[in-house]
Amino acid sequence: MRALGFAIGVSCVACGAASEGAQGPATETNSSAAVGAKAPADEVVCNASLRARGSNVRRVIIRGTTSREVCASIRTMAGRPEGDAPIEADVRALFGTGRFDDVAVNEEEAVVDPPSGADGAREKAVDIVFVVKERARISKVDVTGVNDPAVLKRIEELPEPAVWLDPSWIHIRASWLTFALEEEGFRHAKVSFDVTPPKNGTSAVHFAVTEGPRVTVGALKFPGLKVAKEEMFRERLALAPGQIAPRDAIEHDAFVVSAALYDVGLIDCRVRPDVTESADKKTVDVVFNVEEGPVYKLGSISITGEGKLADGAYASILKELKKGAPFSRIKLLQAQDAIRALHEKKGVPRAIEPETNVDPKTRTIDLKLWLVAP
Structure with missing residues (x-):
């Protein structure tokens, strides 16, 4: 028998990560077996070739499991030269099923039966044997220590647990x-877990939670506001004092502040949220650090494209987009909607595609609204 040197393993459940790479020679096992002999109780023969001789693969075996399902992961085929076998890929595929803690490979001598040599001696071929260590099945998963209804609801919506005791799944x-x-x-909550020793091939996983105190928003702060005013966006914020501060709400409010600044010509603005915890x-105080940058104003404004109406038809619409006024994305969108509605009314429907030309030196934005036939 020769160990081929491919092995992937997990040494312990508590470590939570698979160590990948060569693990040294696998444990030697009794390997000589004739094709057609009854397989041991703890192995399956995935495929075999009665005509294999010499360095050709006689049988492909998985030892350490009784499930033939895992053969679907194997691409090594009997009857082909041992050197052509995709052994390393097969090892990774077996480990990728999540079913095994260890996977190693042996090249074992296989005796051809019946004898076929000129002198009556038995000819030999090669068996490829994947030696696996099967994980325990997860029999039960429970969580204790959670009292908050919202967290309990989140737990109820979790997908079913993994079938096999995969350390990475536990840590995830x-x-x-x-x-x-x-x-x-519950910003200071603690989560621990333990796994019962395998019994009859199964283990239970228990997660213990210590919630700790619930942390709420103390204040919302917006340092750096000069041109823009807090009342421009306050009503659109998701956060409020006395409420919790989930990450998606913080990200939402940072976007709300940025959009409000953009609509007063502060197109280079930056908003960086930060969370400061009380003693x-x-x-927590949620601080939105603002860098406004310069105010950009409207430069030239024109409408062009197929089906354009007389300039006077757009006068009442464009009065909201005056040259020299701070650039406003909301006003631009409103003007586009109004032009689109005007063309619908005139029986010449058009889509509107805005083209902007930003000049950092003059801090102006020229607008060209293209009329596009549907």
Whole structure:
């Protein structure tokens, strides 16, 4: 028998990560077996070739499991030269099923039966044997220590647990629980887990949660506002004092502030949210640090394209887009809608495609509104 040197393994559930790469020679096993002999109880023969001789693969075996389903992961075929076998890819495919802690490969001598040599001696071929260590099945997953209804609802909506005791799955689930607790205001929650020793091939996974105090918003701050005013966006904010501060709400409000600044010509603005926790760890101040940048104003404004009406037809619409006024994305969108409605009314429907030319030196934006036939 010769160990081929391909192995991938996981040494412990607590470490939570698979160590990948060569693990040294596999444990030697009794390998000589004639084709057609009854397979041991803990192995399956995925495929075999009665005509294989010499260095050709006689049988492809998985030892350490009784499930033939795993043969679907194997691409090594009996009857072909051993050197052509995609062994490393097969090892990774077996490990990728999540079913095994360890996968190693042996090249074992296979005796051809019946004898076919001129002197009656038995000819030999090669068996490729994947030696696997099967993981325990997960029999039960439970979570204790969660009292908040919102977190409990999130847990109820979780997908079914993994079938096999995969350390990476356990750590992903623990990380998800921590994230869910933080999103519901439990910023200092702790999540631990333990796994029962395998019994009859199964193990239970238990997650223990310590929620800790719920943290709410103390204040919302917007340092750096000069041209823009807080009342321009306050009503559109998702956050408010006394409420929790989930990440998506913070991101939403940063976008709301940016959009409000953009609509007063501050197109180079930057908004950087930051969270500052109070000394007693009961509240957080959410600080939106603002860099306004220069105000950009409207330059030239024109309408062009097929089906353009007389200039006077657009006068009442374009009065909201005066040259020299601060650039406003909202007013631009409103003007586009009005022009589109005007063309519908005239029986010459057109789509509107805006073209902008930004001049950083003069801090102006020239607008050209293209009329496009549908």
